[in-house]
Amino acid sequence: MRILMLAHAFNSLAQRLHVELRADGHELSVEFDIHDDVTCEAAQLFHPDVVLAPFLKRAIPRPVWERHRCFIVHPGPPGDRGPSALDWAILRAVPVWGITVIQAVAELDAGPVWASASFEMRAARKSSLYRHEVTEGAVTAVRAALARVASGLGPLFEPAGGSATWQPAMTQAQRAIDWRHDDMATVLRKIRSADGHPGLEDVLDHRRFRLFDAHAEPARSGRPGDLIARRHDSVCRATPDGAVWIGQLQPADGPPSFKRPAALALGAVAQTLPRDPGWGDGGRQPAGGDIRYVERAAVGYLHFDFYNGALGEQQCERLRSAFVQARRQQTRVIVLMGGTDFWCNGMHLHCIEAADSPADASWANINQIDDLAREILLTDTHLTIAALGGNAAAGGVFLALAADRVLARSSVVLNPHYRNMGNLYGSEYWTYLLPRRVGAERARELMESRLPLGAERARSFGLIDDHAGPDDAGFLEMVRREAEALAVEDVFESALQHKRACRADDERKRALADYRDQELAQMHLNFYGFDPSYHIARHRFVHRTPHAWTPLHLARHRSA
Ligand code: COA
Helix, strand or coil, X not given: CEEEEEECCCCHHHHHHHHXXXXXXXXXXXXXXXXXXXXXXXXHHHCCCEEEEEECCCXXXXXXXXXXXXXXXXXXXXXXXCCCHHHHXXXXXCCEEXXXXXXXXXXXXXXXXXXXXXXXXXXXXXXXXXXXXHHHHHHHHHHHHHHHHHCCCCCCECCCCCCCCECCCCCCHHHCCCCXXXXXXXXXXXXXXXXXXXXXXXXXXXXXXXXXXXEEECCCCCCCCCEEEEECCEEEEEECCEEEEEEEEEECCCCCCCCEEHHXXXXXXXXXXXXXXXXXXXXXXXXXXXXXXXXXXXXXXXXXXXXXXXXXXXXXXXXXXXXXXXXXXXCCEEEEEECCCEEECCECHHHHHXXXXXXXXXXXXXXXXXXXXXXXXXXXXXXXXXXXXXXXXXXXXXXXXXXXXXEXXXXXXXXXXXXXXXXXXXXXCHHHHHHHHHCHHHHHHHHHHCCCEEHXXXXXXXXXXXXXXXXXXHHHHHHHHHHHHHCCHHHHHHHHHHHHHHHHHHHHHCCHHHHHHXXXXXXXXXXXXXXXXXXXXXXXXXXXXXXXXXXXXXXXXXXX
């Protein structure tokens, strides 16, 4: 089928559907929702069999839904309507939720239902539920809806109609925290219902912020509402029955802003808080810390769950020291597990944007990531595995390739390219790591196509070694099996010898330092040169500036 994807942005759900539907043999083109006339023009140019709207903030224009079958992916069960579907589900702690494919009609979310899927709710932030359960359900439901179209069937049912099921957009007042009375679980639920957008508005140190990235801390206490501790860039705030860590804040006073690590946003007051060290800087492993290390059967599993997969200078340094600490243990294999939602998305663009000199901050950040990549790449005492349970993009993908084996959850979406960020050249030794896995021609094609890749396609040409899942159990079992197989003494010794020989051979052909110097010379131009494209792209990305046009690599109907 010819499917025109209409979206506010090419977000994770749109990318996943793009990957899956292309793999199913459909012909896809994408148009961003910029203006009704542009949408109508896109439909005229592409002649779609179906218009698919996985992520829209406005209604589809009437001429489009009158002429074409338009499917809206709604993150709620059949009958649910409104723009804050998941927010309400989290706040009300419903045990089971759903996704529905609805045909667009004049009234929002009120059209015929073509397919649906359901899932058990998990105690997690909204964006995490969206990236996992909602996305998985959407893939199933969209496939079911398209199958009905292909077999000439109609919708499953027409909804009863009426306004009873309409849930309005949730206001800040409806989820405001009462710090004197709300317990830890309530505070977490409220913050999670608004994370990653719009964030829960609150007052800290007499200033208004939006709060994100909350974790329970049952082992601490203080006067409810007080800030009582700091760990790295997170701050801890007391509740009547414990406390919560808050990792990210977005200033809500003054001009439109963006989120950043909490201590950075708070400034001086964060400096006065008692510090709690985490693992990777000599401290104990705290509950809910972003770096965790677990050992089993000669394998060390290093988890690093950084908010939005962003690897800033501070995270790089901590992760590098945690990796070095892991390498000192009596193990044979180290598995780099990444985080639940993302494995890694490269440089921390929000911290860079917030810095006095974004050019200097970019330079420092990329050098830190390169140091980390080098540390992994030159490890000759252990075998390493990158286990991608969450998505990865740009430098994050190439950092994973520094490991000896790369495994992924079947549902991950990879973006192994940098150019979407203002033609950034990229580093992380990608000029060495990518061609060595996929060959020079494929490396060039991946970098230039700028399209997301699914796990199966990535495996088909060797970008990754294997994948399993999409469920947690299947993915983790594959990782454990592979890691423990590599840790068997004979296998380990011969694989390690082979690794050392290959590295020595590669080094003779061209020194690793030379790859880095050449990449960084290009990055220096991106950061300090005459062309400001990277700085403009980063600014627009961080401020979530709406798109003004659809890039031609996505809008196939415009380049034909
Ligand atoms: N640094 C800081 N924040 C990042 C980030 C990065 N490298 N990559 C993603 N994020 C943030 C986004 O700003 C967004 O923030 P929000 O919580 O305020 O919404 C959030 O992560 C999710 O990103 P979004 O683009 O909405 O999610 P997605 O799942 O739809 O898309 C990516 C994921 C990775 C494809 C996209 O975010 C991206 O292109 N990131 C930039 C990658 C990059 O160029 N890195 C720098 C070069 S190494």
